[in-house]
Amino acid sequence: MQHDSRTALVTGGARGIGLEIGRQLADLGLRVLVAARKSEAAEEACCVIGPAAVPLALDVTSAWSVTEAVREARELTGGIDVLVNNAGVSLDRELRPPYVDEDILRATLDTNLTGAWRVAQAVVPGMVEAGYGRVVNVTSSYGSLALMDSGRHPAYRVSKTALNALTRMLAAELSGTGVLVNAADPGWTRSGMGGPSAPRGPREGADTPVWLATLPEGDETTGGLFADRRPLAW
Template sequence: MSESRTALVTGGARGIGVEICRQLADRGLRVLVGARKRDAAEEVCYAIGPRALPLVLDVGSVLSVREAMREAGELIGGGGGVDVLVNNAGVSLDGDLRPPYLDEDVLRATLDINLVGAWRMAEAVVPGMVRAGYGRVVNLTSSYGSLALMDSGRHPAYRVSKTALNALTRMLAGELAGTGVLVNAADPGWTRSGMGGPAAPRGPQEGADTPVWLATLPEGDDTTGGLFAERGLLPW
């Protein structure tokens, strides 16, 4: 991976996001650590080193995304752009309700971050990737969003949001075929984090492995439009 490449990781100051930033920086990328609070992003950057740069970013806000992209341009400089986008920011807000019962506020809030937030980011950076003839987009999803594997109504808003994110992944991959921009979804597995909780069997380093692998697919690779866990394909 060229040292001139720049990655942007949303939700980069917590859990798996921190480890994704760390591993990308270790592979020689400049990493924009996206976080809603600057001090949180700066703390991560201090721990990682000079390849990491803080970026105030709330994917739930159109204005924040626009301002973040302006700031990203200043940080990158030299006419470069974002080469790698890791849509890691996400929420799980479900209570105990299961279908057919519905909490509309929870559903809207979940979709706005997990689906629309990722879509906002793709709209912001993918055109530049297409112009450059190179890009990697990785959407962090879950097997909970796989229609083939879905077997219950637990965490319904979260599941629906990830199913929709999987559909966005497929659509983007199809639209961008042949442009040099690869789009894939990664399931990190049940990982110890603020969302996964302390009882999860996987550590952040393991959870970050597949997203980082997809984010650093070499030039000439044509892996796109897939859902991966532990670097293997999962059914949609």
């Protein structure tokens, strides 16, 4: 299925899973706004993706940056139809609860939760007005309460659990508007975050986010958590 008239914004789109999501969306015919904190990184990624990609400097931890980037995106493309909240950090590999490093916790939440929320706040009203939108929050099974059996990566886990809650709330709030909101777990993928020993390549990790980002009109799949295109327990 081609999506020639649609525009997608992918945060954290300059490398790893985000870069592959952008490449796959471009292959499906979408115009792709490749968002990264550094404009040079976004430009390099666009060279990899091809002519359908447009670089966008966007720092999800800055409300001003998000506002300006979305304004620029609308001027360039006319509107944003698909949002993939892929930007994320994992800063606490050595920590274990009940101990908490509050600086790490704040930094993790600011990117993984509040950053996604900032971008959604800037983008979703335009989707509602247009009567069409797809929001995909890239999460992790580490954030699943049903599967949580370890205290490793506590700040990361809490941030992804909160992102899952945001997914559910947005989906409920936007029910009936034509805007579908879902969460995707890409699995342990070789990337800057996942490391070189991860069993999955970026192509496999990007598959479920891309599938959710391109759900056809009339589809009512919303408020779900998916891995390998199958529902995952919250």
